[in-house]
Amino acid sequence: MFSSDKKPKVLNVGIIGTGIFATETHLPTVKSIPTLKVVACFNRTKKKAEEFAKKANIDPKNVHNSIDELFANPEVDIIDALLPVECNLSIVEKAIQYNKPLCFEKPIANNLESAEKIVELCKNSKMPILVLENFIYHKAVEIVKKNLKKIGDLIAFTYNSTGPFNEDNKYLNTSWRQHPNHIGGFLSDGGVHQLAYLTEILGQIESISAHTKQVRKESGTDDILFSSLKLKNNDVIGTFTYGSAFGATSKSTYLKVYGTKGTLFFDFSPKNELPIIKLKLGEYVKDYKKEEIIEINNKEDRSGVKSEFLNFYESVINNDKSLLKSTPEKTFHHLAVIDAALKSSAADGASVKVECLA
Numbered sequence: 001m002f003s004s005d006k007k008p009k010v011l012n013v014g015i016i017g018t019g020i021f022a023t024e025t026h027l028p029t030v031k032s033i034p035t036l037k038v039v040a041c042f043n044r045t046k047k048k049a050e051e052f053a054k055k056a057n058i059d060p061k062n063v064h065n066s067i068d069e070l071f072a073n074p075e076v077d078i079i080d081a082l083l084p085v086e087c088n089l090s091i092v093e094k095a096i097q098y099n100k101p102l103c104f105e106k107p108i109a110n111n112l113e114s115a116e117k118i119v120e121l122c123k124n125s126k127m128p129i130l131v132l133e134n135f136i137y138h139k140a141v142e143i144v145k146k147n148l149k150k151i152g153d154l155i156a157f158t159y160n161s162t163g164p165f166n167e168d169n170k171y172l173n174t175s176w177r178q179h180p181n182h183i184g185g186f187l188s189d190g191g192v193h194q195l196a197y198l199t200e201i202l203g204q205i206e207s208i209s210a211h212t213k214q215v216r217k218e219s220g221t222d223d224i225l226f227s228s229l230k231l232k233n234n235d236v237i238g239t240f241t242y243g244s245a246f247g248a249t250s251k252s253t254y255l256k257v258y259g260t261k262g263t264l265f266f267d268f269s270p271k272n273e274l275p276i277i278k279l280k281l282g283e284y285v286k287d288y289k290k291e292e293i294i295e296i297n298n299k300e301d302r303s304g305v306k307s308e309f310l311n312f313y314e315s316v317i318n319n320d321k322s323l324l325k326s327t328p329e330k331t332f333h334h335l336a337v338i339d340a341a342l343k344s345s346a347a348d349g350a351s352v353k354v355e356c357l358a
């Protein structure tokens with residue numbers, strides 16, 4: 001990418017929305033990447049932007065009074081937006097207006113209509129625009145996919161991500177999450193991560209039959225989802241269960257895939273120090289005792305956030321949007337699953353087709 005005598009170019013980042021995730025995850029991650037530098041910011045409540053600027057060593061003149069001012073700052077090469085998702089469409093429009101590469105936080109949008117507009121806008125622009133869906137970048141994705149080849153033809157799966165309600169969780173206590181303007185509230189906020197994992201590993205979803213329900217008033221809307229699914233390009237069927245609104249229980253996140261020649265169990269529950277794959281290979285019960293265990297050492301980038309920034313950098317520096325992994329089209333499908341699940345639940349669990357633009 002670079003000639004050996006030349007230092008890689010540093011891209012200057014402008015951050016929009018200096019809330020929890022910007023301060024606790026994006027700032028330290030960007031600081032850890034020598035080719036990125038945070039130089040400017042904007043936040044609706046300016047005091048928070050000023051506090052963020054101190055932590056980021058941003059020149060006070062680059063703490064902006066409006067989103068337009070930040071986009072127009074010639075020192076800023078790329079924009080990183082972390083806003084309540086109903087703001088995503090207008091941020092994409094601004095990025096195109098100012099011709100500045102943008103990455104913005106998942107879910108792609110607050111509803112499917114806005115998500116479709118975002119996909120269309122991005123399709124018609126040559127500029128890299130990345131949806132920050134960090135689960136796509138987890139090291140485990142490729143390792144699980146490779147090991148799935150060992151279990152023969154895939155038959156069925158069960159995906160589970162369930163946990164207890166945690167009233168002290170600071171994300172849960174943000175007012176935009178408790179009074180959601182985005183479909184499904186927590187079901188889309190956190191559910192799209194799990195659907196990114198599921199679809200990256202097994203492929204897109206054709207249809208869903210679901211029941212959703214609100215357990216906690218703090219969730220603002222339905223907060224648990226139980227469903228059965230059909231995948232798109234094969235005969236694979238499965239279940240998807242999601243929610244962290246239950247009473248005391250241990251957080252449990254796993255994918256179990258059944259094949260004609262064995263079973264793969266991928267457990268990434270927080271109780272495990274590292275995510276783990278357990279393979280039982282063979283066609284019959286007599287093979288049951290043979291088990292292969294693979295630990296996935298993801299210590300370098302557990303969240304995938306560093307990898308997503310490196311992917312965005314690579315795409316911007318080469319001015320090649322085809323290098324982006326977490327595309328608007330892909331992330332549209334994750335939100336479309338939630339949209340279809342809500343529609344199915346409203347129709348007492350009837351099967352609903354999941355939209356797909358990729």
Ligand SMILES: NC(=O)c1ccc[n+]([C@@H]2O[C@H](COP(=O)([O-])OP(=O)(O)OC[C@H]3O[C@@H](n4cnc5c(N)ncnc54)[C@H](OP(=O)(O)O)[C@@H]3O)[C@@H](O)[C@H]2O)c1
Pocket residue numbers: 017018019020021022043044045048082083084085087105106107132133134171174175176189
């Ligand atoms: N990938 C992940 O794992 C992950 C994890 C957490 C969050 N996220 C994403 O990161 C983003 C921010 O989440 P967060 O948890 O950090 O929330 P947060 O702390 O509430 O931050 C949101 C920021 O947006 C600003 N804001 C709120 N409404 C606005 C509006 N109408 N116009 C302009 N600015 C507005 C807030 O400004 P004020 O200070 O004025 O309220 C706040 O600074 C979300 O998109 C979320 O989905 C991703």
